Amino acid sequence: MNKKAPVLVLGGTGKTGRRVARQLTESGWTARVATRHSPQRFDWRDESTWAAAVDGVEAVYVVDEQSGDAAGLLSSFTKVAVHRGVRRLVLLSARLLEQWAHDPSMFGAENAVRDSGAAWTILRPTWFAQNFSEDRFLREDVAEGVVVLPDWQGVEPFVDAEDIAAVAVAALTEDGHDGQVYALSGPRLMTFGDCVALIEASSGRRFRRVAATREEYAAHLLGRGYSQGYADFANEMFDEIRGGRTAYLSDGVQRVLGRAPRDFSEYVAKTTWLFE
Structure with missing residues (x-):
């Protein structure tokens, strides 16, 4: 280019x-x-x-x-x-x-x-690590110290948005990526509880974990000002995690960047956590 x-x-x-x-x-x-x-x-x-x-x-x-x-x-x-x-x-x-x-x-x-x-x-x-600090539907819960979720047991290989950007920059500016589909994940499978525990360890803040039914979670999002359509979509995403259908790693970061993806703990350590 x-x-x-x-x-x-x-x-x-x-x-x-x-x-x-x-x-x-x-x-x-x-x-x-x-x-x-x-x-x-x-x-x-x-x-x-x-x-x-x-x-x-x-x-x-x-x-x-x-x-x-x-x-x-x-x-x-x-x-x-x-x-x-x-x-x-x-x-x-x-x-x-x-x-x-x-x-x-x-x-x-x-x-x-x-x-x-x-x-x-x-x-x-996959799900961005930064959803915990930059996406309203999780950031507000984290800021208030009460995290409400419909699933705490399913696992997801959260990916750092910095890695997504690095792969994008390579594909935009280098040869060899045309016609490629890169599935991007972090280096390990984690529950949302694992993620919250790392945030607690880094920030010194304790969080209350609330397990909600699908209906309760939809009501929680509606109370945050989200639409019913968004609440339904969020529940569908959690259904995929709960069903184990996202419980696998992908190698797109390694293929493009020649290194392992950043761990969730690296993201947590570099994030300034804001609490109410």
Whole structure:
């Protein structure tokens, strides 16, 4: 790729996007951060913002709109992007799709990238370690010292968002990743209780653990201001963990970076924990 050309980072202020932008800059690339509220404005619902965002760009980090029509919007965007010279797309997807391989409708965003005519790489990470400190549905519980979950026994190989970003930067700027699907996980399987215990040890704060039924957890999220649709989706994700369908490691970090993924304990040690 042409190092003089900026790399477009959609969702560039989000959990992975801002890390992708920072790591690109640290590596000597120019990151063009684009969101609805950034100087380089980009809005999935406003096609008039697309052309300016991709002008002069050869590679794009894609975080889709994550709505019911996200795949259609992404397909339309890729046509604009490729027409204006974009040669490479790196899409943030999810490893959870591996559990839903029987349902082709779940792969709309991935297919939009595959069919774009550009070189593509797809990233499928597990649950982010940073969900405990940066995602509202867990961060608020941690901040209050009472963690409510519908499952405390199932295991998940939480991945550090820094590793996701490092893999994305490699795929955006290096050769050898075109046409690859990288499933990304952390180095070990952990329960949510294991994660909370490490946060306790690092922060010196004790947490009350509350085991909720699916209905109680949905009510908990509704009380936080989430929609019923989000509550249902969250319960479905926990069902996958409870059923053991996510209880395996993936080697995408090792394949791309040539090292083991960061452990959850490394994330905890580097995080400033805020409590009410």
